[in-house]
Amino acid sequence: MKKLVLLLVIVLMGTGVAFSQKIGINIGDKAPELIGTTPDGKTMKLSDTKGKLVLLDFWASWCGPCRRENPNVVKAYNEYKNKKFTSGDSFIVFNVSLDKTADAWKAGIKKDKLDWPYHISDLKYWSSKHAAIYGVKGIPSSFLINGDGIIVAKGNALRGPGLESNLDKQLKK
Secondary structure, eight states, rough: HHHHHHHHHHHHHHHHOOOOOSSSSTSBOOOOEEEOOTTTSEEGGGGGGGTTTEEEEEEOTTTTHHHHHHHHHHHHHHTTTOOBBBBBBBBEEEEEOOOHHHHHHHHHHHTTTTOOOOEEEEEEEOOOOOHHTTOOSSSSSEEEEOOOOOOEEEEEGGHHHHHHHHHHBOOOO
């Protein structure tokens, strides 16, 4: 049996069939796809950001800790958005809101100056399918995804000064 498996692996490698990266929410995993609705009603996908270093940031306008963290995210975005990374040609933020209403969500984006184009929500609060995919049980919650779609950092390591520290680690030298 071992010889048959080895032979199959050799044959597949010879045909150029690639072995896929594990999809999951841990560091080193390929980030799961998210497809959602933007504030203006259009459909947007996380995979639309391929080739960029992405901060996937779960938040809500009603979340005090999220709102207090947003200035750090805005600062990092403005400082790093045009830099080059080892796996990513720029830095962007992809926000996923756990808001219940579009009005509150849009007001939070405007008030906190979240001026990037990547925002989605299904407006289902804690029943958000997006939060379920990423196992989000509390917010703010973040994942740093490289240009190849691989999670390189997550959680509290991406809050406050930790965000800039992790972005510095990804910079092209």
